[in-house]
Amino acid sequence: MEILVASAIAVLTTCGVYLVLRRRTFPVILGISLLSYAVNIFLFSTGRLVQHLPPILIKHGHTSYTDPLPQALVLTAIVISFGMTALVVMIALGAFLSSDEDEIDMKDTPESGEAQ
Known part of the structure; x- marks a missing residue:
């Protein structure tokens, strides 16, 4: 299971x-x-990548539990990334509407072989 998750992280x-x-x-x-x-x-x-464990320690015979802190961090990161994606989309849309093109202009930079 760890190899599958690590491979998914690497591909993404x-x-x-x-x-x-x-x-x-x-x-x-x-x-x-x-x-x-x-x-x-x-x-x-x-x-920890475990299955069928409660997120908090319960007194009903469970000796281990899943750490709830990474779950809270992921929920917070999802909200922040959604807001940042919306902000970047609006900035990109504004740039596209003002210049009618979404390609980055590389004409103003000197070529790699030219002396400055």
Whole structure:
């Protein structure tokens, strides 16, 4: 189970970094979302990957419990990432409407071989 979760985190992180490095704004927004999903899964997995355990210690014969702190952190991170995604979408939409293009303009930067 740990290998599956670690592989999912690796795939989400790899796809997120790839999309963040694109030249258009919409793939960058999707990449940031994928990176936030990877972080959420990582935070959730820090509370031990176990099944059928209560989130708090109950006196009915259970000797172990699942740590509720990573679950609370993930819920908080979901709310924050939703707000940040909405903010970035509105900024990207404003930039698109003002310039009629969503591609990053690289013409003002000097070429890598040119002297400054």
